Amino acid sequence: MKTAIQHFQDKLSFEMDPSDLFDAITSKDNIIVIDARKDFAYQKEHIPGAINLPHRDMNLSSTMHLDKNALYVTYCDGIGCNASTKGALNMAELGFRVKELIGGIVWWKFDGYATEGSDKTGGEEIQCAC
Numbered sequence: 001m002k003t004a005i006q007h008f009q010d011k012l013s014f015e016m017d018p019s020d021l022f023d024a025i026t027s028k029d030n031i032i033v034i035d036a037r038k039d040f041a042y043q044k045e046h047i048p049g050a051i052n053l054p055h056r057d058m059n060l061s062s063t064m065h066l067d068k069n070a071l072y073v074t075y076c077d078g079i080g081c082n083a084s085t086k087g088a089l090n091m092a093e094l095g096f097r098v099k100e101l102i103g104g105i106v107w108w109k110f111d112g113y114a115t116e117g118s119d120k121t122g123g124e125e126i127q128c129a130c
Helices: 002-014 018-026 039-044 083-093 104-110
Strands: 032-037 071-075 097-101
Touching: 002 071, 002 097, 018 032, 018 071, 071 083, 071 104, 083 097, 097 104
Parallel strands: 032 071, 071 097
Antiparallel strands: none
């Protein structure tokens, strides 16, 4: 039982679902959302307010201007992509507090949240089922 409790506590320490992210953004928590995909994907569609920092470009130089006190949430396309995992690992190795968005932008839209970009989508009535 202790192992299971630790596992689920750890999981919640390192992951966030779209409704938790939406709540954190709405509450104006010190949170910065990172789209860890390449620029063309970000330009096409991204979570509102997200910055684009592809995981392949994360290093001391590209992150030196970022606030070390903020919580960073990385995302990518979704469960079939691991750019968010690679980005979260990179950010952690660079000394940032970081979580990964479960389901990426696909689940963000699935839950009814709007996106920005050339192929932006409008949000629907937001209702979390969890």
